[in-house]
Amino acid sequence: MEFMLGVIDPIAFSIGPFPVRWYGILIVSGIILGFFVAQREMVKRGFNEDFLTDMLIWAVPLSIVGARVYYVIFEWDYYKNNPERIIRIDEGGLAIHGALIMAVLVAYIFTRKRGVSFWKVADIVAPSILIGQIVGRWGNFMNQEAHGGPVSREFLEGLMLPDWIIEQMNIQGTYYHPTFLYESLWNVVGLILLLLLRKVNLRRGEIFLSYLIWYSIGRFYIEGLRTDSLINELFGGLRQAQVISLVLIVVAVALIIYRRVKVNPPRYLDS
Template sequence: MINRVAFDLFGIEIYWYALIIVFGIVVAMWLSTRESIRVNLKPDDVSDFMLVGLPVAFIGARLYYVLFNIGPYLEEPMQIFNLRSGGLAIYGGLIAGGIWLYFFCQRNFISPWTFLDIATPNILLAQGIGRWGNFMNHEAYGGKTTRAFLESLYLPNFIIENMNIDGAYRQPTFLYESLWNFLGFIVLILLRKQKNLFKQGEIAIAYVIWYSFGRFWIEGMRTDSLYLVGDIRVSQVLSLVLFFGGWAVLIWRRKTNPNLKFYNRSYGPNESLI
């Protein structure tokens, strides 16, 4: 099994999880900054947002996890601050980041829809990268399976071996979600390049629909879900709300505001998709 510790720094263990998450964030920021220039936003808008948005998102991700897994933290409240023990929920981070985005855009006279349109495909990419942090951390896996099944997926041996957890092979749900997110990123940037396809805000809505659809099915395979009541998983409920809500908002905006501007970019010569 792969060691989740990348290296020691002055006696402090640095986990692969943290390094991979940071890498995903950096890549998403770089791509979002490039895209902001193409839609006539200031490049500094992305970094200015992230200066506060990143810690806010981490706090939201932690609070979401704690609230839906409150029992252990009532017994030991100080463990709430022990982030090294794990316990971040992406939906909580997205909700908290979205709240900060609203205030940030209001203060800087930026359309929240435009900001979301430049960022959400890259967020999907960062989420796909981040799932490999779960792989290194030996978490976010599914139920028991067999080595033969994993080999039938043509997975490299290092993944198969790392899916041998607590004496049994596990479904690599981290991988399923990572691949789903990577595919979504490719689809969105390919479609985003087409002129007069997406209207303002619809790339962000497409992200919500895409991610929530995949997350619903993959969440049902995981063994570490947060539960609302009984066997009802929090992330599956939220995924359903977001999936159908995304379609409802998309249809409602098209019907009530037919004059919405299209999301169009300006390219330099020989410029790549991203």
Template sequence: MLGQVNPVAFNLFGIAVYWYAVIIVSGIVLAVWLSSREAVRVGLKEDDVIDFMLWGLPSAIIGARLYYVIFQWQDYVDNPIEIILTRNGGLAIYGGLIGGGLALFFFTRHRFISTWTFLDIAAPSVILAQAIGRWGNFMNHEAYGPATTRGFLEGLHLPKFIIDNMNIDGTYHQPTFLYESIWNVLGFIVLLLLRRKKNFLKEGEVVLSYVIWYSFGRFFIEGMRTDSLYAFGSIRVSQLFSLVLFFGAIIILIIRRRNSSVKFYDREKGTVKKAD
């Protein structure tokens, strides 16, 4: 359709390389760079972050795929070979966070690094990468909301290329990808501001703040999407998971805040300690 963005960035040896992949990889590279810089500030090494990616990235991709397949099993039960064909779509961010989180737990235990500190290092970078990644959904013409009018989109003062790309099969839709991207950028800024305040957050509270912020926004934005995964009939999986994460993170934060043995997150080089 005239005015819509071509999801294919370029062709390499006859294979189409999609903007989705280019944008996702760009977000990951930026996240690794930012996390590496923060790691050095707290007394770790850049290599700790880079080495983790050898564990975390494959685990995140597998987790993202399995999460999607589990809740869309009816699409794969008769043709299971489709499970490994990720070029056809089907990755879920919550599954990626679960897979990457499990890999991080075992990696930090293997390296004798505080899991909470490593999570605090990664959290702002991860939410920024998520903000960037949502533009991959935009390029793929997916992760959009209910039908709306062009007048409504113009009233949001959006650039023309976004408005045109929200015309899906002749109908304009809410740009929920953009809502989440903006929410995540705001979360990135909030986390940086919180992390910079000395003796304000205890170890683990940067990542818990990330979970609270992201899950709160995702709950409402997910409710607008037209491509949600469902469980138990009409319950949106990501909304249910968001509620669990939101309240779970608050409870853990309260418990850790009351625990006097949990140290404050310290960004001064060479002072990282193992959490109690």
């Protein structure tokens, strides 16, 4: 790791002429860590050891594509004039909502073909999705992106942050809200909550739906602090990520109520 004027070099190392960025390392690390956590629970819940691997072979690359396509769509004014940069995901620009939409679609199709419950699989992998998001947000930190508005150094010191975080939030002489950190910490609390909900033995599907609710609440408020990345405003001045977060909250709550009243699904530990 190279430090220059207190700023972390986004390139971890190079293999010949090819730079390897912290952004990519952290995303891959989050996926691997999430895999091992989900795999352990998969086996406990009676799945074949190869099931998750087989699903992720499709889900991971397609989710990255979905995350990039989503980002490019909402930043089309830039990319239509710079089409050669559309594939440069090493520079950042992966939208979590795009990845989530694609991952859910792939998982739904895959589970249907394997003849297993989508909701059962979604409950198992929900904590791992948060793990990937917790680690992945630090990739934004390394790239000095997805930050909030300007703040003083004194404000950051008041949060009792170490100097290496404070200085990384110093971008061209201005300090910014470390919104990556806010979201990462919010997701850590969410991860603990989801693991506790396993013991509560909720109805099938409700752990995943609780993930959607928890993440979306945090994203709604944190997105309001951000000044870069996807800040396209839609209804009532809300940003697109805020609108999608509200939609996810409403849909998730509605599904919990509907499935309890109409479906009466089995419980997590009983399935």
